[in-house]
Amino acid sequence: MFDPAAGFPVQRPRRLRAHPRIRDLVRENRLTVDDLIYPLFIYHGTNLRREIGSMPGQYQLSLDRLGEIIDEVADLKIPGVLLFGIPEHKDALGSAASRDDGVVQQAVRLIKKRAPELLVVTDLCFCEYTDHGHCGPLVEVAGRYDVDNDATLPMLAEQAVSHARAGADLIAPSGMMDGMVKAIRQGLDASGFTQTPIMSYSSKFASGYYGPFREAAESAPGMGDRRGYQMDPANGDEAIREAAIDLAEGADIIMVKPALAYLDVARRLKDAFRVPLAAYNVSGEYAMVKAAAERGWIDERRIVLETLTGFKRAGIDIIMTYHALDVARWLKEG
Template identity: 45%
Template sequence: MLIRSRRLRTTTAMRDLVAETTVQARNLIQGHFVQPGKDSTEISSLPGISRNSVEATVRQVESDLKLGLRSHLFFGVPDPSDKAPDAHAAHDHEGIVPVTVRRLKKEFGSDVIVMTDVCLCAYTDTGHCGVNEGPVIVNDRSVEILARMAVAHAEAGADMVAPSDMMDGRIRAMREAMDAQGFTQTGILSYAIKHAGAYYGPFREAADSSPKFGDRRSYQMDPRNAREGLRDALLDLEEGADALMVKPAMPNLDLIWRLREKTLCPIAAYHVSSEFSSVKAGARMGWLDEANLFREHLLAIRRAGADWIVTYVAREALEKKWI
């Protein structure tokens, strides 16, 4: 008897029948950048993505809902005049993110899942993810500010806060601060494994968050290490995280898989700006098949074990039926 695996690949219907991995709207989280004022600003390095006003964001989310896209992650881009050494605008209850969250919840209620990025990089005058003393990014004082930021977002109605700063102990501090204010139902999606490196260039243009000195290697993880990331991810669960994120996604499929084997909680992966923009650039040059390559990216991330994928291509993939 000759075993022929090809028998199960003969037609599209047969391949669909035996497919082990799918990507659906419910697996995707669309990233948004929100800014003060009434205008929208195109982001040259993220084709098709803009910094939007609150009202433009509401209209975009309404359109996304019609595609079945219910989960959204919001990044604030404050007025440059609000950047400061103490990042005070990050926890302003009338800041751009809380205002956006309140507006979305008023308009859509529980029909949308509103997640908010919690980090200081867009709010410090240095572009770093924490406050500094000279060249040193100070952990504990940064954590205090981040906890206040999480409370401001929870008070506005965020379903989940998503700390991306990578300061030690911030999950426990946020959980305790939100619980103390009565926001026990607000979830935490921890950027649990987030590597320092070259994958975030377009994002830094989008969020106006490039470091003014040095780099982020003293607090973001070393991509040479795997056990370190797994250890810190499991610590985040102990501190109160409800779900864990791995970033960037494609270079870390091994860590998504290994983390999936170690925990039963939801796992997200961030298909980051360079992963998105490099495909867009290659497609513009005619070098690659954009639809199929994005599809393969998303399938690979899901196959590795991610339940959720944060990606800038979520909307387009659904609009154009790439998945």
């Protein structure tokens, strides 16, 4: 706004940008360590800490090496971890996923013993456990194979109960099966886990950003792809419908995945439902930042903090990110 009589702008927004303390006072969104969840890949075997080639600084960890990273997470005051399991034996049904002695179930018990205050979130799916790499048992339909949605539902409920029995604090189903939240909620309630919340991957897109994760979790589909059950990246209204269904079925937290290319969806979800909203800062997003930083093309710290602050601005409350350890250190430094 310019007042010709006065000869200078009446409103000068730069007044609130000139001093660092004033900038702090008027800052609208703040990223804190309390916003973070750190994903971990639990691998069968012993004495394993294997760096994931496409995700520098991230590892597949055996149970006997898991305590090292859990101590670091706890020391940095990161609230929780998200667990993925890679079993020794895979089959068509992913039967290892629901075993009480499964890698995730053992990891949950270990973490609860070592760091009782740490929130343990378990990813609930079958892609890491099936020999075909899909998110449930397959059925042949019209000459092609697809995941049998309804046959997968009781299996998800069984897996959820096994995680809760091991001590998981929060169940996070990621398979995008129709009716999955209802089936899991009913299974948990029937087994006495009425207080165990569900964080549903409500708006999970069939994204190219998942590439490095396929290596980390050894879960690439052996045939076809997941576009038959994950969402079309072109769709936004569908994400709203999916989230509404999951909330009606009993989801306590909803999620958008990936995060960076779907911040418009995150904002719409927050405005539509005003419930706790999570986002997954996925492997491809992480790998691009690490690759550019290694070449000296970007300031990694500045880019990561700016990106995650953008997540907060979009209405995201909970951020699953492989950057969590670094972010916690940077925030501590100030």
